[in-house]
Amino acid sequence: KAGVTQTPRYLIKTRGQQVTLSCSPISGHRSVSWYQQTPGQGLQFLFEYFSETQRNKGNFPGRFSGRQFSNSRSEMNVSTLELGDSALYLCASSLGLAGGYGEQYFGPGTRLTVT
């Protein structure tokens, strides 16, 4: 069974630009969660989508948004990029909700650098 895939793996953007990251979950998984990982803050929850609906949202500004398609693939968008948005963005999929008793499967992440 193929794992969680994320594209692109690396990205360099300029402050003020916007970026879209993509995540394909494991086949059959309906939940996709997004996390931001930085050395200073660790792994922080951004939001979760389940069956095309946002079910949970972390404490991030509205510049961070996402969506999920009918095939469970998900995209995350960050508008008006700031230097502090430089991070590893991780996507995780699970059969049920991320907060359920099942495990999450993480993708390799997208390394975003904002200059």
Next chain:
Amino acid sequence: SQKIEQNSEALNIQEGKTATLTCNYTNYSPAYLQWYRQDPGRGPVFLLLIRENEKEKRKERLKVTFDTTLKQSLFHITASQPADSATYLCAPVSGGSYIPTFGRGTSLIVHP
């Protein structure tokens, strides 16, 4: 505010010994707690989940304990191997929000 604490300093041990990692939490009532392993440049990999009504959980060389009174979980790796070297993250899950909240992780280095 909710706080999750894991040893920030790396844990160095000799091969064959038992590694014990600590996860403490405050202002938190997790319904359960997960442990993940993360290697450099990779996403975390799920290891174990323990529920609030469970004291201990085992999987091969791994053992997790959960003490809701002490607000602490301990993660043990017995007969450690150099391949166990990685960062280990704990993630309590609140019964209210059901959002996993990750600690910053503890780096484990197993020396041959």
